[in-house]
Amino acid sequence: MATQFITNHNLEALLNRLRRYAELHGPVRGDDGVVRFAALTPGTLPDLSAIRTLLPPKKYLLYPRETILNYTADAGYQLPVEVTPPLILFGLHPCDLAGIDYLDRIFLGDDPDPLYAARRSALTLIGISCTPDEFCSCHLSPSPLKTLSDLFLSSVEGGFVVSSGSPRGDELLEGVKEILEERDIAVPEDTRRFFGHAVSAQVRPELDATLPEWQELADACLGCGACSLCCPTCSCFDVLEFGGLDGRSAVRVGQWDNCLFKCHAEVAGGMSFRKNRAERFRYRYRHKYRGFGPLQGIPSCVGCGRCRVVCPAGLDLRPLAERLEEVTP
Amino acid sequence: MNSHLPTPAVVSAILPLTADTSLLTLHTEPYHPVASSFLPGQFLQLSLPGIGEIPLSYCGVPSRDGSIELCIRHVGHVTTPLKSAVPGDAVGVRGPFGRGFPLSAYAGQDLLLIAGGLGMAPLRSLLLLLLKQRGMWGDVTVLYGAREAGALLFIDELLELQKRGDIELLLAVDHPGHCLEGPPDCRIALLPALLDQLTVDPDRTCAALCGPPVVYPLLVSGLRRLGLADSRIHLSLERRMKCGVGLCGHCAVGTRFCCVDGPVFSCAELAGIEEALV
Numbered sequence: 001m002a003t004q005f006i007t008n009h010n011l012e013a014l015l016n017r018l019r020r021y022a023e024l025h026g027p028v029r030g031d032d033g034v035v036r037f038a039a040l041t042p043g044t045l046p047d048l049s050a051i052r053t054l055l056p057p058k059k060y061l062l063y064p065r066e067t068i069l070n071y072t073a074d075a076g077y078q079l080p081v082e083v084t085p086p087l088i089l090f091g092l093h094p095c096d097l098a099g100i101d102y103l104d105r106i107f108l109g110d111d112p113d114p115l116y117a118a119r120r121s122a123l124t125l126i127g128i129s130c131t132p133d134e135f136c137s138c139h140l141s142p143s144p145l146k147t148l149s150d151l152f153l154s155s156v157e158g159g160f161v162v163s164s165g166s167p168r169g170d171e172l173l174e175g176v177k178e179i180l181e182e183r184d185i186a187v188p189e190d191t192r193r194f195f196g197h198a199v200s201a202q203v204r205p206e207l208d209a210t211l212p213e214w215q216e217l218a219d220a221c222l223g224c225g226a227c228s229l230c231c232p233t234c235s236c237f238d239v240l241e242f243g244g245l246d247g248r249s250a251v252r253v254g255q256w257d258n259c260l261f262k263c264h265a266e267v268a269g270g271m272s273f274r275k276n277r278a279e280r281f282r283y284r285y286r287h288k289y290r291g292f293g294p295l296q297g298i299p300s301c302v303g304c305g306r307c308r309v310v311c312p313a314g315l316d317l318r319p320l321a322e323r324l325e326e327v328t329p
Numbered sequence: 330m331n332s333h334l335p336t337p338a339v340v341s342a343i344l345p346l347t348a349d350t351s352l353l354t355l356h357t358e359p360y361h362p363v364a365s366s367f368l369p370g371q372f373l374q375l376s377l378p379g380i381g382e383i384p385l386s387y388c389g390v391p392s393r394d395g396s397i398e399l400c401i402r403h404v405g406h407v408t409t410p411l412k413s414a415v416p417g418d419a420v421g422v423r424g425p426f427g428r429g430f431p432l433s434a435y436a437g438q439d440l441l442l443i444a445g446g447l448g449m450a451p452l453r454s455l456l457l458l459l460l461k462q463r464g465m466w467g468d469v470t471v472l473y474g475a476r477e478a479g480a481l482l483f484i485d486e487l488l489e490l491q492k493r494g495d496i497e498l499l500l501a502v503d504h505p506g507h508c509l510e511g512p513p514d515c516r517i518a519l520l521p522a523l524l525d526q527l528t529v530d531p532d533r534t535c536a537a538l539c540g541p542p543v544v545y546p547l548l549v550s551g552l553r554r555l556g557l558a559d560s561r562i563h564l565s566l567e568r569r570m571k572c573g574v575g576l577c578g579h580c581a582v583g584t585r586f587c588c589v590d591g592p593v594f595s596c597a598e599l600a601g602i603e604e605a606l607v
Contacts, residue, residue, distance in 0.1 A: 069334070071378045071379070076421065079334055106576060111332050113333065114333060205601070206601045238577070239572065241379060241382065247379075257577070265579065271567075273569070273604055283581065286581065286583070290584050292584055292586060293581070293590065
């Protein structure tokens with residue numbers, strides 16, 4: 001089958017062309033050895049050998065801390081005016097694409113979040129195939145989440161097969177066609193095949209709180225919250241308000257929150273609905289493997305492995321999930 | 330309407346009800362859905378500029394003139410400064426959010442409205458709306474418990490309705506407190522004890538509950554003893570609801586969001602869900 005092929009050698013030329021369309025970001029290994037999504041300025045090459053970045057691409061859609069409303073005595077509350085220039089994210093693995101699909105389902109639903117919607121529409125997604133390592137679990141269970149991208153690069157001998165997944169992708173392909181070659185190549189299967197599977201709506205029994213594993217996890221957990229910070233689909237946010245010193249203005253701030261923190265379920269008067277850590281683990285588990293609200297039945301774990309890599313106590317919900325969700329490895 | 334953006338409203342009155350609780354009346358634009366189209370049991374998000382935003386149950390009935398009644402206990406970071414609010418103060422409101430009491434299922438039924446403490450707030454909303462079409466429902470019985478006689482909210486209003494014969498009223502307080510004269514026939518007992526005085530037809534009775542989490546298990550088991558099916562018992566859950574629209578992730582009960590799928594749930598819906606009734 002005729003495919004669009006780009007040689008490894010031409011990859012830098014591709015990045016240079018893409019920069020003509022928009023600012024370009026991709027996985028970059030910093031001087032500290034940490035791989036993170038950052039600007040691919042001319043001369044900076046993406047680290048395509050890295051299996052995962054420290055933070056997932058959600059940081060481009062939901063900022064760790066951001067103003068969500070401004071208040072002045074004259075104008076009342078106003079949505080912030082934000083300029084969202086177009087941005088191309090290069091080098092997204094299928095799990096991260098699925099993570100973006102999950103966030104889209106939350107924030108672009110019936111009542112879209114205005115800030116998220118603006119940022120999302122400014123993003124062009126360029127995916128790339130990958131080989132799972134021992135921390136990945138995308139290949140352990142089929143997920144209904146989709147791995148939609150504008151362009152996708154499938155790794156083959158000597159380069160990549162480039163395919164488009166949207167009109168925006170067609171436009172980009174057209175713009176870079178002189179560095180592509182048409183070749184007859186059999187494209188190998190990639191990890192996208194684990195995503196996009198319809199799941200039957202299964203009614204599962206409520207979690208058994210008496211399982212000893214909950215307490216074992218809770219006993220070892222340090223409560224640092226790293227697992228949800230680096231999770232592509234953890235999107236809990238807290239809302240805080242700060243009055244201006246002029247007494248006539250205020251800003252309302254949204255910031256990433258964490259269900260393993262004690263304050264996550266606290267209400268006025270100090271009452272908490274999830275007093276102990278084992279309860280908080282079950283809350284996290286329900287979100288990761290069973291889904292909340294309109295996304296009930298859609299597991300939010302995309303198997304990227306970040307939480308297992310960063311946990312200072314080496315904790316892992318996956319073995320429990322494999323048992324309780326009857327996932328056959 | 331953008332559900333993320335508070336609509337301006339103005340404090341029009343603040344009436345102290347007890348030592349720590351007030352009835353706050355707001356005004357927003359006439360015919361605004363936040364004031365005109367809600368079901369009792371639904372909630373709104375009230376913003377106090379520079380301080381923050383909190384979820385509050387509606388305490389009054391839908392209005393066309395933009396007025397909103399809220400019952401405020403001054404205990405939190407937003408409700409404490411609200412104690413010194415004066416008419417004319419600017420606030421913001423978003424809503425209505427969530428699912429209220431199932432009014433359509435109540436047609437022709439005998440109704441038990443069971444409130445503990447501040448739980449009277451959404452049940453007053455329900456009661457006032459029921460009374461607007463009194464003929465639609467059977468007997469309406471209000472069971473109300475508070476920690477002491479001085480903490481019974483809207484007690485004059487309730488006694489007046491009882492006198493008019495619109496409702497039956499059963500009262501209980503945990504201890505006599507400092508009030509020398511409590512309302513007539515007020516028992517010194519815990520709220521669930523009032524259920525022992527009742528005889529109901531379980532096949533034509535529905536119960537609407539709102540109170541502190543601690544009373545729910547006792548009330549529910551009492552209602553079951555009276556023969557009520559779990560699908561006939563509705564209760565309003567409290568959770569931390571920051572956004573009100575199912576985005577912020579704080580308020581899940583099992584795998585459902587309290588802010589969208591609740592805060593009113595039937596007991597049948599909560600069966601087996603951990604932490605639903607703490």
